[in-house]
Amino acid sequence: MQILEIFGIAVALSIDAMVVALCWGAVQPTIKASHILKFSLVFAAFQALMPTLGWFAGGALYSLISAWDHWVAFLLLFFVAVSMIREAFEKGDDNEECECRSMGSDIAWGKLSMLAVATSLDALAVGFSFAMVKTPIAMPAIVIGVVCAILTALSMLAARVLSEKAARHSKKLSLLGAAVLLLIGLRILFEHGVFA
Structure with a gap:
């Protein structure tokens, strides 16, 4: 898998974390450097950890499903993409405002960790798909984590500036992320001669 594809996956997987960070920041009177560091580290850690866990699980099962590995990788990416599309349409109107006021001005580590897990579950399936196409996980996990942190x-x-615009366009961002994952899944099938 090429670095550009891994970067595309990293950006797609980071969309939910970005929206949560934007929404939380939009309702705060001040955003401190400690808030930025806290959010970035927690979201990045889970975004890097989840594909690693998925990769190890996929590696353990690879011998059982090696004949269909490319289909498994495609279906996992397809599942994540469909999930992103469904979430985009469940978000309601593009003009919907962020609803992060209930998080408080200094979000607790536990609550932030739960949000990080919720926004990184898709990365678990992506890590599993990396195992199916025999892509080592170290570099993708690092890229995914670093991209998410940034x-x-x-x-x-x-x-403060972008929160309303991002909330209005979060549906489009989710759909774009889903398209990236679908294209990568189709490329995996193409490389395995499915369309030949």
Whole structure:
């Protein structure tokens, strides 16, 4: 898998974390450097951990499903993409406002960790798909974590200016992320001669 594809996956997986960071930042009177560091580290850690766990699970099962590995990888990416599409349409109107006021001005580590798990579950399936196409996980996990940390930090820094616009366009961002994952899944099938 090429670095550009891994970067595309990382950006797609970071969209939910970015939206949460934007929404939280938008309702805060002040955003401190400690808030940015806290959000970035927690979201990045889970975004890097989940594909690693998925990869180990996939590696353990690989011998059982090696004849269909490309289909498993495609179906997992397809599942994540469909999940992103469904979430996009469940978000309601594009003009919907962020509903992060209930998180409080100094979010607890436990609550932040739960949000990080919820926004990184898709990465578990992506890690499983990496195992199916025999892609080592170290570099993708690092890229996914670093990209998530950077995008989360940028989202919080830009929260005051971009929060309303991001909330209005979160559906489009989710659909774009889903399209990236579907295209990568189709490329995996193409490389395995499914369309030949």
